[in-house]
Amino acid sequence: MDRLTAMALFAHVVDSRSFSATAQHFRLSKSSVSKHIAALEEKLGARLLNRTTRRLTLTEVGAIFYERCQRIVAEAEEAEQAVSEMRGTPRGLLRVNAPMSFGQLHLAPAVAEFLQAYPDIRLDLTLNDRQLDLVEGGFDLGIRIAELADSTLIARRLAPARLVVCGAPSYLERRGTPRRPADLREHNCLHYTYLSTRDSWRLQGQRGRDLVPVSGDFQSNNGDALQAAARAGLGLAQLPTFIVGPDLRAGLLRPVLQRFEARRLSVWAIYPHTRHVSPKVRVFVEFLAARFGPKPYWDA
Numbered sequence: 001m002d003r004l005t006a007m008a009l010f011a012h013v014v015d016s017r018s019f020s021a022t023a024q025h026f027r028l029s030k031s032s033v034s035k036h037i038a039a040l041e042e043k044l045g046a047r048l049l050n051r052t053t054r055r056l057t058l059t060e061v062g063a064i065f066y067e068r069c070q071r072i073v074a075e076a077e078e079a080e081q082a083v084s085e086m087r088g089t090p091r092g093l094l095r096v097n098a099p100m101s102f103g104q105l106h107l108a109p110a111v112a113e114f115l116q117a118y119p120d121i122r123l124d125l126t127l128n129d130r131q132l133d134l135v136e137g138g139f140d141l142g143i144r145i146a147e148l149a150d151s152t153l154i155a156r157r158l159a160p161a162r163l164v165v166c167g168a169p170s171y172l173e174r175r176g177t178p179r180r181p182a183d184l185r186e187h188n189c190l191h192y193t194y195l196s197t198r199d200s201w202r203l204q205g206q207r208g209r210d211l212v213p214v215s216g217d218f219q220s221n222n223g224d225a226l227q228a229a230a231r232a233g234l235g236l237a238q239l240p241t242f243i244v245g246p247d248l249r250a251g252l253l254r255p256v257l258q259r260f261e262a263r264r265l266s267v268w269a270i271y272p273h274t275r276h277v278s279p280k281v282r283v284f285v286e287f288l289a290a291r292f293g294p295k296p297y298w299d300a
Helices: 003-016 019-026 030-044 060-087 100-117 169-175 181-186 223-231 241-250 279-292
Strands: 049-051 056-058 092-098 121-127 141-146 154-167 189-192 200-205 208-213 236-240 254-256 264-271
Touching: 003 019, 003 030, 003 056, 003 060, 019 030, 056 060, 092 100, 092 279, 100 121, 100 141, 100 223, 100 241, 100 279, 121 279, 141 279, 154 169, 154 241, 154 279, 169 254, 181 200, 181 208, 189 223, 223 236, 223 241, 236 241, 264 279
Parallel strands: 092 121, 092 141, 189 236
Antiparallel strands: 049 056, 141 264, 154 236, 154 254, 154 264, 200 208
16 A cells, blocks of 8 residues: 555545545545455554434544645645756646636637647636536536635635626616616516525615615526526626626627616636645636636626
8 A cells, every 4th residue: 555645645535525526536436435444544554534314523543644645735736846947847737616607618628729839738617607516526626706705725716707787688678777776676687696686686885885686587697597598588687897898898788777887806826725736726826817817808
């Protein structure tokens, strides 16, 4: 048994709370991970984990051993990464998780340029509007469109993400144009189901912030679906300009309530906290920050 590998597996199992996630991260079978942990316990002569069908917990000995393992594995990884940096060639598999619409519209077109610049990197892009746990999913990096809450993750702001309430000309001609947030109660509002404010839209004017209850006959967990419904004249939608920017410029959608500012969101790159960021993560984050920037092209 490679003791350092076994310690790395054990530390990852504890961090991710999953044998399956650890197996996926290290490209091993779940049974192989179990055998490594069992061999480690046998060598130490002590049980490290209590395992049930629903959860994993550390034994008292396991908790002490885990603290030491974390430091040793981190030191080993840092040493390897330092050598890699000295060689000056970011390399390896980079696993990225991102929202569906932003990933399709803006990340996917950027990937070809990035991989041409860094031919020793392979990129695995997973698109999902539901926020996944980066550690449990084995991701190196996540892209989030959010008001980022405090977390143990490292975050780098890549660009602003401006929200706008908009509707098709046909809908506005038929139902009228709202002049103040309260008017939204009289409109068919197309709702994003993952919105943190649930069935309300947040708008702010000179008199302060309004959290306006909205309702409508269509909701979706995907921004592209809401864009299509709004463009077809079904109702009003509150969507980011990185989705509807081209429609606004072409006149297919018209902005309303422009005197009222929506939630201030940003595009973030987030990654698990380590003492030494891997070269492949660092160059990808720098690439995206330069490509999008504080004045992103979708707002041009």
